[in-house]
Amino acid sequence: DLVIGNPPFSNRTVRGTDELGRLGLSLHDYFIARSISRLRPGALAMFVTSRWTMDKSDAGARRTMFETADFVGGARLPAGAMRDDAGTDVVVDVLVFRRRAPGEDAGDATWLDVAALADTDQGEGPLRINRYFAENGQQVLGRHDWTSGQFGPEYTCKANPLEMLDEALPLALGRLSSLARFPDPQTLDVATVQDNHAADVGTAADVALLKEGSYLLHKGVLHQIIDGETVLVKV
Numbered sequence: 001d002l003v004i005g006n007p008p009f010s011n012r013t014v015r016g017t018d019e020l021g022r023l024g025l026s027l028h029d030y031f032i033a034r035s036i037s038r039l040r041p042g043a044l045a046m047f048v049t050s051r052w053t054m055d056k057s058d059a060g061a062r063r064t065m066f067e068t069a070d071f072v073g074g075a076r077l078p079a080g081a082m083r084d085d086a087g088t089d090v091v092v093d094v095l096v097f098r099r100r101a102p103g104e105d106a107g108d109a110t111w112l113d114v115a116a117l118a119d120t121d122q123g124e125g126p127l128r129i130n131r132y133f134a135e136n137g138q139q140v141l142g143r144h145d146w147t148s149g150q151f152g153p154e155y156t157c158k159a160n161p162l163e164m165l166d167e168a169l170p171l172a173l174g175r176l177s178s179l180a181r182f183p184d185p186q187t188l189d190v191a192t193v194q195d196n197h198a199a200d201v202g203t204a205a206d207v208a209l210l211k212e213g214s215y216l217l218h219k220g221v222l223h224q225i226i227d228g229e230t231v232l233v234k235v
Contacts, residue, residue: 003038003045007031009090011052020064029053029061032095036069041101044072044180051076051091054130055155059112065097070107072096072180075172076133078142078159091157093133094173096180110135117144127155138175141168201228 007028014021014030025033028049036045047053053061054074065071074095082088100106115134116126124146133140141163147156159165201212214225215233222233 001040001043003035003043004047005031005035005045006048009050009088009092023060023064025061025064026052029064032097033061033064036065036097036099039069039099041099041104043099045069045097045099047095047097048082048092049095051093051129051155051157053095054093054111054133055114055128057114057128059114062112066106066109066112069097069099071111071132072098073136073176074132074139075169076140076142076157077165077169078157079147080159081141081165091155094169096173096176098180120144120146122146122153124153129155139172141165141172201225 008031010027012027013024014027015024016022020030020033020037023030032045032047032049032053035047039045074093077092077094079091080089082090082092111130111132113131114128115131116128117134118126120127127144127146129144140157142157142159145156145158146153147158148154212225212228216223216225216230218230222235223230224233225231
């Protein structure tokens with residue numbers, strides 16, 4: 001129903017034999033995509049991740065996430081926001097996703113693209129960031145600017161000395177609350193489990209009616225799903 005994660009900030013490429021492993025995603029993008037794939041339809045995921053998940057010009061990783069989930073929204077933190085906790089000055093984003101139900105129409109795709117920021121060309125071309133943050137300045141908890149990086153001038157988000165993050169971040173995430181709705185609760189038709197062999201047992205990702213280890217009441221008696229079958233719980 002819910003995933004909360006802080007993927008490692010790394011440009012290391014993940015290689016594997018599974019479907020996602022064959023895509024050559026960066027470590028943090030692989031972590032996000034894999035976590036989303038484990039959600040049940042309608043469930044939510046929130047990640048604190050490097051800005052490169054959103055800002056990289058190659059939208060391949062974002063398109064992979066968009067195949068099954070909608071981007072609810074996010075907040076961009078200024079450089080240095082994670083210095084005390086993680087010892088890093090990189091710009092990080094808090095991102096929220098919602099897994100779509102089978103057959104549900106995809107949501108807004110604006111976040112798949114990057115866009116140039118107006119009036120930022122200082123001779124190296126304009127700054128380019130994710131279109132979502134370019135068009136939703138209220139979700140950027142700082143100001144876009146240039147900084148000196150390892151390979152020359154690059155983007156940064158500079159802190160606003162008059163803005164306290166512990167106040168600004170809850171406000172920014174609060175603006176997403178109307179968009180981030182939890183899935184409808186699942187109801188159980190007891191008739192489907194009267195015959196042990198008829199029970200649909202699996203994982204949330206399989207959209208299974210029953211999950212291994214789940215408890216249920218049948219005629220007022222407590223049962224548990226063990227090895228795919230309903231077993232009486234002895235009290």
